[in-house]
Amino acid sequence: MVWKILKIPKRKAKTDEKLIRAIENIAGLSPSNIELYRLATVHSSIAKENGEGFKESNERLEYLGDAILGAAVADYLFKKFPYRTEGFLTEIRSRIVNREALNLLARKIGVGNIVQYDQKNAHLQQVILGNTLEAIVGAIYLDKGYLRTKKFVIDKLINPNYDLDELVNSNSNYKSKIIEWAQREGKEVRFEILNVKKGKNHKEFTAQVMVDNAPQGTGYGNSKKKAEQDAAFKTCELLNLMEP
Template identity: 40%
Template sequence: MFDLYPSNISLYKVAITHKSVLNSHHPVIHNERLEFLGDAVLDLIVADYLYENYAGRSEGFLTKMRAKVVSRSTLNQLSIDIGIPSLLVLHTNPNHQVKHIYGDALEALIGAIYLDKGFTYTKGLIIKFISKHIDFASLENTETDFKSRLIEWGQKNKKELAFEYNESFAEEVKTITFTVSILLGSYVLGRGIGQSKKEAEQNAAREALNSIADHLSLNLN
């Protein structure tokens, strides 16, 4: 996974401990605080990497690329590829696991590395890691901001779109799941589910664009 020798092993044990292990008889420290820290550290490292490697590219391009690199889907897949699911400590039926847990754990591990080794070491390690596991050339051509594209289509074609939000709590993994429906009048163009409103919006917008292209035969250009 990461080629390092921990100085404070307890940090890494916390990083792979999901909050589902919490109950009144078994108090533990889980990884949410490390996830928060790792998210910020990763954002800075990726921003610095892109700034150095895409000289002359616009702020908008850099922002979109960073969003693609640190997106939940990218982090989830990276986590699965390097074996984080087999390390994660959680109390839930495997059939009810949601993939975002793995991406969260990856961010928590980055937070643990930062606290254990400092920023300079963490930066070098993460840049080496993302350079190995992410195809940046391919990522440049990958569409991820479906919501903006859908809104632009609506504005261009004078179509009024409405977003409806619902949320539910999954007791097994102690997490909230968001559902977003996109309406064109009374017609549901798309519906998406995610572990954040943003993720659910993007999933719904992607489905809506597919619906427009495949079923309504409307112009997306």
């Protein structure tokens, strides 16, 4: 069933050349099966049913890419830090592959230029870029295999975009940073869940940080915790709290 779904009949399209160039720029490789990458860019908000009643979106590739990305990062960190504990490795991996980090990374490398989604939903691009990046990882894995995918993760995602020494010494728990700041400044801070959208396969949470009853950053995520962290991250930016 997997291959039947993923092997979409090949078709000539004016967008092929643009997508191929974009993948070459993002991943540093030339796609062998362009349809995998096309599927990786299609968000469920515009997915259309195929002849078998299955909506073709990037959700399955996202699921696969999430696992492959986590494995590649774990592999890299395991060899990079041979004498550090499991807890340390888990924490650093989380800082690299958490939703906020992936959204920022995806925006930086140009995923926003190729993702396809319902543009009437204005905030969608803020929350789907990281998911699309995971779907692209899944596409690379199916197209090129694990070793080539790991090379992409290390050479194109980790090494150019992360200072591991800084990452190890930084505090990426933005919610804790906001709470600690509020305590120092004598301010009241709370996190509110403004909305929960229920999709077919997942929920989308909208959270907002309130400081002395004034709204600050608004965040999104597929869990309450992730939405609150995203809101906290944006509040840190608004309040100039990003420096350690």
